[in-house]
Amino acid sequence: MLQRLRKALTNALRGVAFAAAALAAPTAQAQDSQTPPRVYYMELNGEFGYDISQTPIREAMRDARNQNADVVIVRIDTTPKQSEFERLPDEKQNFDELFRAQDILPIFTDEIRREWSKRPRLVFWVKRAMGGGAFMPFVAPEIYMTSDARLGGIGGIGVMYGSTGDEVVRQKQYSLRMARAEGYFIAGGYDPKIVRAMAEPKYVLSYRLEGGKAIFLERSPERPDEFVLTTDQEDSMQAEVRGQTRSVLTLTADVARAIGVSKGTVDNLDDLLFQLGLSRSHTMIQGRANRIMEGWKRDVELASREIRKGVEELAKGMEGQGVNSFEARTQARGRQIRQINDIIARLRRFGEAFGPRWHNENEIPPIAQFQIQKEQLELQQLVDKK
Amino acid sequence: MKFRQLKSKMLSALGALAIGLAVAMPLADAEAAARAKLTLKDGTTVEGELVREVDGLVWIKVLTNGREETKMFTASDYSKFEKLEEAPAAATPATPAKEESKPADAAPATTSAPAESKARTANRVPRAAVITLGEGGDKDMVGVYVMAKPLRDAIPLLQKDNVDIVVFRINSGGGALLEIQKLSDVIYDEYRKHFRTVAWIDWAISAAAMTSHCIEEIYFTPEGAYGACTGWFGQLQAMQGRGLEEVLFQMEKISARGNHDPQIMRAMQIMEPLSATISDRGQVTFYQDTTSGNLVLNPKGRVFTFTSETASAVRFSSGTASTLDELAKAMNLQEVEWVGVRKPGYAWPICAAEQLQMDFRDKTYKDDQAFDGYRVTLDTAMQMAQQGDDETKAKLAGRARESMNRIISAINNNPNLALFKFNIFPDRFREEWIEPTDKKIRDLLKKEKR
Numbered sequence: 001m002l003q004r005l006r007k008a009l010t011n012a013l014r015g016v017a018f019a020a021a022a023l024a025a026p027t028a029q030a031q032d033s034q035t036p037p038r039v040y041y042m043e044l045n046g047e048f049g050y051d052i053s054q055t056p057i058r059e060a061m062r063d064a065r066n067q068n069a070d071v072v073i074v075r076i077d078t079t080p081k082q083s084e085f086e087r088l089p090d091e092k093q094n095f096d097e098l099f100r101a102q103d104i105l106p107i108f109t110d111e112i113r114r115e116w117s118k119r120p121r122l123v124f125w126v127k128r129a130m131g132g133g134a135f136m137p138f139v140a141p142e143i144y145m146t147s148d149a150r151l152g153g154i155g156g157i158g159v160m161y162g163s164t165g166d167e168v169v170r171q172k173q174y175s176l177r178m179a180r181a182e183g184y185f186i187a188g189g190y191d192p193k194i195v196r197a198m199a200e201p202k203y204v205l206s207y208r209l210e211g212g213k214a215i216f217l218e219r220s221p222e223r224p225d226e227f228v229l230t231t232d233q234e235d236s237m238q239a240e241v242r243g244q245t246r247s248v249l250t251l252t253a254d255v256a257r258a259i260g261v262s263k264g265t266v267d268n269l270d271d272l273l274f275q276l277g278l279s280r281s282h283t284m285i286q287g288r289a290n291r292i293m294e295g296w297k298r299d300v301e302l303a304s305r306e307i308r309k310g311v312e313e314l315a316k317g318m319e320g321q322g323v324n325s326f327e328a329r330t331q332a333r334g335r336q337i338r339q340i341n342d343i344i345a346r347l348r349r350f351g352e353a354f355g356p357r358w359h360n361e362n363e364i365p366p367i368a369q370f371q372i373q374k375e376q377l378e379l380q381q382l383v384d385k386k
Numbered sequence: 387m388k389f390r391q392l393k394s395k396m397l398s399a400l401g402a403l404a405i406g407l408a409v410a411m412p413l414a415d416a417e418a419a420a421r422a423k424l425t426l427k428d429g430t431t432v433e434g435e436l437v438r439e440v441d442g443l444v445w446i447k448v449l450t451n452g453r454e455e456t457k458m459f460t461a462s463d464y465s466k467f468e469k470l471e472e473a474p475a476a477a478t479p480a481t482p483a484k485e486e487s488k489p490a491d492a493a494p495a496t497t498s499a500p501a502e503s504k505a506r507t508a509n510r511v512p513r514a515a516v517i518t519l520g521e522g523g524d525k526d527m528v529g530v531y532v533m534a535k536p537l538r539d540a541i542p543l544l545q546k547d548n549v550d551i552v553v554f555r556i557n558s559g560g561g562a563l564l565e566i567q568k569l570s571d572v573i574y575d576e577y578r579k580h581f582r583t584v585a586w587i588d589w590a591i592s593a594a595a596m597t598s599h600c601i602e603e604i605y606f607t608p609e610g611a612y613g614a615c616t617g618w619f620g621q622l623q624a625m626q627g628r629g630l631e632e633v634l635f636q637m638e639k640i641s642a643r644g645n646h647d648p649q650i651m652r653a654m655q656i657m658e659p660l661s662a663t664i665s666d667r668g669q670v671t672f673y674q675d676t677t678s679g680n681l682v683l684n685p686k687g688r689v690f691t692f693t694s695e696t697a698s699a700v701r702f703s704s705g706t707a708s709t710l711d712e713l714a715k716a717m718n719l720q721e722v723e724w725v726g727v728r729k730p731g732y733a734w735p736i737c738a739a740e741q742l743q744m745d746f747r748d749k750t751y752k753d754d755q756a757f758d759g760y761r762v763t764l765d766t767a768m769q770m771a772q773q774g775d776d777e778t779k780a781k782l783a784g785r786a787r788e789s790m791n792r793i794i795s796a797i798n799n800n801p802n803l804a805l806f807k808f809n810i811f812p813d814r815f816r817e818e819w820i821e822p823t824d825k826k827i828r829d830l831l832k833k834e835k836r
Contacts, residue, residue, distance in 0.1 A: 102522070113709055114733055165622020168657050171689040173622070176559070176591045176614035179691035183609030186695055187708075368758055375763045379785065383770055383778050 036281040040069035040120075041269065042289035046297060048078045048133040049100040050353045056296035058107050060289040065116050067285045071278065073269075074108075074140070075125040078133035095154045095199055097132025098181055103352065105184065108139040125272055126151050126262075134198065135181065138188040144272055145253040145262045150243060152250030154181070157199040174200075190261065191216055197249040202232040205249070207259055214259040229255070300353045303346045308362055310343045314373075326386040333377045340374045422446055424459055425466035428667045432457070436469065457645050511721045514551035515544055516586075516710075516734040518743055519569075520558030520594060525747045528593035529562025529802050530754070534572045536746040540739035541576060547725045547737055552581040553713065554601065555734070560592025563617060563633065565802070566640075574600040574643050586713060587612050587703070591691070599651060600643040605716055606694035606703045613654040613691030630656075647672040650702065653683070653690035660684040662700045670700050710734055746799065753796035757807055760796070764789035764823075771830050783830045790823050 042060045044052045064072050112119055124137035126145045130153030137143045137151065145151070157177055161170045181199060182192035193216045197205040207214045208226040221228050228246070235245045243250060256262035266272045273279045317336045324332065347354060347367050359366065422436035424444060437445040444459045444467060517540065520526035544552060554573070577583045585601040587610040595612045598604065606612070617625035617633055625633065634655060641648040649672045653660035661679025662672045673679045676686060681699065684690035697703035705716030710733070714722045726735030736744070753760075764786050771782035797804050801812035810818045 109708075110733060161622060165618070165620075166624035167687075168616050168624045168689065169618040169622040171657055171687070172592070172614045172616035172618070175689040175691040176611065179611035179613065179693050180589070180609070182693045182695075183607075183611050186693060187608035192693065192695070368755055371756060371759045372762045375759050376766060379763065379766055379770065379782070382781050382785065383774060 036283045037070040037121075037278060038068055038283045038285050039071045039073060039273070039278060040064035040067060040285045040287050040289070041073045041075070042287070043075045043077070043293065044133075044136075045077045045293070046079060048097060048131050049355060050300065050358070051293075051297045052076075052078065052104070052133065053296065053300075053353050054104045054107060055352060056292045057104060058111070060287070060292045061107055061111065062115070063288045063292065064120065064285070067287060069120050069285055069287075070118075071121045071123065071276070071282070073123045073125055073272065074136075075127065076129045076133055076136060077127035078130050079128070080130075095157045095160060095177060095181075098135055098154070098177060100355070101132040101135040101184075102180075105135065105139050108136075109187065121276075123272075123276060125266070135184055138185050138190050138195075141189055142276075143256070143262050144264050144266050144275065145251075145256055146267050147253050147265050149253045149256070149262075149265075150250055151252075151256060151261075152198050152248070154195075154199045155201060155245070155248030155250075158201050193218065194249070194259070194261065197230045198251070199248065201247045203230055203248075204232050205229040209258075216259075227258070229259070300350050303350045304354070304358070304362070307343055307346050307364055310339050310346075311364060314339050314343070326384060329384060330381065333381050337374055337377055340370045340377075344370050421470040423468045423470055424464045425468075426459075426464045428665070428669055432459070432464075433470070511723045512550045512719065513548050513723045513725050514553060514714075514719070515547065515549045515725045515737040515739060516553045516555050517737075517740050518555045518557065519597065520556065520589075521744075521747060522557045522589065525751055526558040526589075526594075527561035528558055528569070528597060529565035530800065530806065531747045531750055532558055532561065532569065532594065532597065533565060533746075533800065533802060534568035535801065536743055537569065537572050538576065540742050541580065543738040543742060545580065547739070549581060549725055549737070549739075551584065551717075551719075551722070552577055553584045553586050554598065555586045555588065556590040556594055556598050557588045558591065558594035558597075559589060560594050560614075562593060562802070562806075564805070566593055566596045567636065569597040570600040570640050570643065573597070584717065586707070587697075592616070595654065596637060596640065596651075599637065599640050599646060602645045603717075604644075604697070604703050605705050605707055605713060606692075606697050607708055608694050608706055610694045610697070610703075610706075611691055612697060612702075614689055615651065615654040616656065616689055646702065649674045650690070655689075657687050657689055658684070659686045659688075660690055664700065668701070672700070749796075750800045750803070753792075753799065753803065757793070757796065757803070760789045760792045761807075764793070768826060768830070779830050783827050786827050786830075790820075790827065794820060 040063075042057075042064075044057070046052055061072070108122060112122070121142070122140040123142045123144065124140040126137050126143060126149045128149065129137055129151045132154075134152050134154050157174050161173060164170070178196065178199065181195045185192045185195045191214075193205055196203050204218060204220055206217045206219065206221045206226050206228045208217070208221075208223070209215070217226065220231065230249050231246045233246060235247045239245055243252075249255075251261060253262060253265040257265060264272075264275045266275055270279065273282060314336060317332060317339070344367055347364075347370075351367075354364070358364070420436040421434065422444065423431055423433040424446065425431050432446055432448060434449070435447040437447050444464070446457055446459070448457055517537070519532045519537075520528070521531075525531045573583060583601055583603070585598045585604045586607070587598065587604060588607045589610070590598050590612045591614050593615075596615050598612070604612075615637070617630065619625070624630075634652065637651045637655060638648045641651050649658070649660060652658050652674065658674050659676045660672060660674060660683040661676050662670055662681050662683060663679045664670050664681070671679070676682050676684075683696055683700065692702060694703065694706045698706055705713075707713035707716045710724060724735050726737035726740060728735050767782040767786040767789065771779045771786070774782060797812070797815060801815070804810045804812045804815040804819070808815070808819055
């Protein structure tokens with residue numbers, strides 16, 4: 001009864017999603033019969049939250065809107081910033097990048113609804129979407145994957161706090177996170193059980209196909225036509241290294257295709273356009289997306305370097321303080337205040353990319369600390385005398 | 387996420403407050419004298435004082451376990467609505483004629499506001515306003531960015547705008563327990579009195595869900611989440627003992643305000659299981675276990691959070707909406723005028739009352755970010771002045787006063803900063819901080835005169 005209720009509920013909601021897609025589809029097809037659909041293509045490469053961030057994505061989407069795109073294809077390939085030696089296994093990390101993804105996801109949902117006069121057909125093409133990046137494709141009704149694609153890396157929600165604190169508080173933390181993640185899947189028209197399997201170790205999920213559609217079962221397979229997605233067993237080190245975990249789900253092209261997450265496996269843009277039904281007639285927009293993305297990466301990297309340099313120089317200036325004449329001290333303080341202003345401006349401009357980890361790794365204090373330092377310098381200047 | 391526990395003195399104060407609060411009844415309006423009888427779809431009847439009736443939505447005051455409470459029934463809940471007693475003629479405002487039987491066939495809802503508001507809306511399209519409680523990111527904490535004070539201050543602005551319906555759009559990951567009762571009171575006692583009051587849930591976690599829980603009419607965004615109300619402090623330490631019991635009791639009372647089964651909130655606060663059965667007639671019954679209901683909402687050993695799917699399945703949510711148009715449809719509003727000015731980057735018009743919330747949050751955020759700077763400057767200026775000559779003292783006293791005034795301005799805007807920044811209750815702040823600080827600064831100047 002419980003499963004029937006859940007199934008009815010899920011199917012009803014899925015029905016709404018399909019109906020919405022069906023409503024959107026005629027627009028593109030109507031366009032097809034008159035003028036070729038205009039296709040905008042963007043690539044999101046790099047570290048999620050740093051290189052892949054809301055400011056350049058928003059700018060690219062606005063470019064797509066201004067160029068009257070009918071179809072927007074977003075190719076995602078996240079790469080971890082840390083070296084392979086320092087990195088922990090993909091499947092065990094990064095659920096909390098969900099909250100970083102929250103800054104980006106509305107660009108493809110709320111902002112399209114708000115800012116586009118006609119909703120474009122949104123397609124995600126996944127090469128590698130791990131950590132926070134794994135949430136992104138699920139905002140799109142259409143996901144395609146490359147043959148070597150991986151989508152996941154959000155495992156470990158049930159163990160992320162270890163034994164810190166009380167169980168009820170840990171459960172609260174898991175619950176709110178899981179509900180948010182499930183919400184994004186629901187909004188995108190995907191079964192929330194998928195994200196639970198991706199995130200919660202030892203959550204058992206299998207599926208069978210009925211009429212070509214995956215029916216999810218919160219138990220182990222019991223029939224030959226049922227297939228396992230996750231088990232309640234620990235993963236071996238070998239499985240972890242080979243990305244073949246069963247305690248949490250990391251989607252490969254085949255599995256994603258089988259359960260209906262991916263609509264097809266393609267390794268080049270021409271094949272994708274073919275699968276989208278656009279190969280005969282479409283216009284590729286010469287958009288600015290790649291320039292925007294590359295420009296952002298360059299600027300962030302430059303800002304990161306300049307901030308580090310500025311902090312070093314500031315420290316040197318502080319060391320030399322108080323040994324010169326009034327004029328020299330005044331000049332030094334003026335220079336330091338300018339350096340601080342410069343650092344603050346860069347931190348503000350690129351703050352979205354500079355998360356707690358960046359601050360920690362680069363030993364850069366928060367903006368408030370620089371402001372206090374500035375106030376101190378102003379006070380010193382106030383009481384200093386010739 | 388940031389459900390901060392109160393310091394012990396605050397807990398006891400809150401406890402006293404929670405225990406001392408009776409379940410507030412809506413203030414009598416012009417129709418309060420009338421009685422009504424509803425025949426529900428399962429054949430049972432409900433009879434009591436008719437508090438309010440607007441376009442299919444009916445509020446009736448009933449006795450439950452010896453306690454009076456106001457229950458709301460939507461058109462889909464009942465098959466027949468009978469007024470047993472006419473409202474006094476003088477007090478009955480001009481309202482559009484309504485069918486008194488099956489309200490599902492009646493005219494679309496315009497407003498569920500009381501008499502005064504109904505009179506206003508008799509011949510026009512209902513006017514609705516969106517007010518945000520939290521805006522996500524850094525401006526979402528209950529008790530700092532979501533507070534009763536600016537909400538109360540917004541009521542005259544909404545009235546000036548002739549607003550009939552207030553939609554609270556919730557986007558907060560939680561916050562301080564101390565503000566929940568104040569927020570619940572201002573929403574339940576004041577907003578409900580003047581407006582049809584609706585919650586539209588995007589992200590209502592912990593204290594944000596507890597704040598919204600006094601609202602009966604709740605909608606979700608598709609990605610919406612609501613729950614995870616466990617109280618904690620420090621390194622994920624759970625509230626325990628009397629403090630916990632008081633909050634559980636407080637939320638039982640707030641559940642009654644919102645006409646929500648108290649077992650729902652309990653499963654959100656502590657690891658109580660929750661299941662539900664939906665009858666053929668659509669009646670939902672909740673159980674604090676995993677076996678009695680057909681639908682397991684929360685397994686054992688978990689803390690419960692609704693998604694839009696589960697909330698809709700058990701009718702906790704009245705509908706799911708991504709946009710204002712979808713929300714209006716879910717609310718059965720065939721026509722509605724959204725009050726305010728359209729601004730780039732916002733999904734709804736910004737009315738004066740909403741602008742007030744935004745300004746409040748902006749100033750709070752700026753002050754919050756700069757607060758340590760204000761304090762350090764004040765303290766440093768005072769310290770440096772101890773060793774300076776009269777001229778230096780005068781300069782530094784001026785700087786110290788400037789910082790003090792910034793702090794006072796921050797706390798005038800947001801009294802709770804007194805608590806979070808100085809551990810002083812807002813009503814004691816003048817006495818415990820402003821006056822002594824002012825005296826210290828004046829003393830500096832006195833020495834200068836000598």
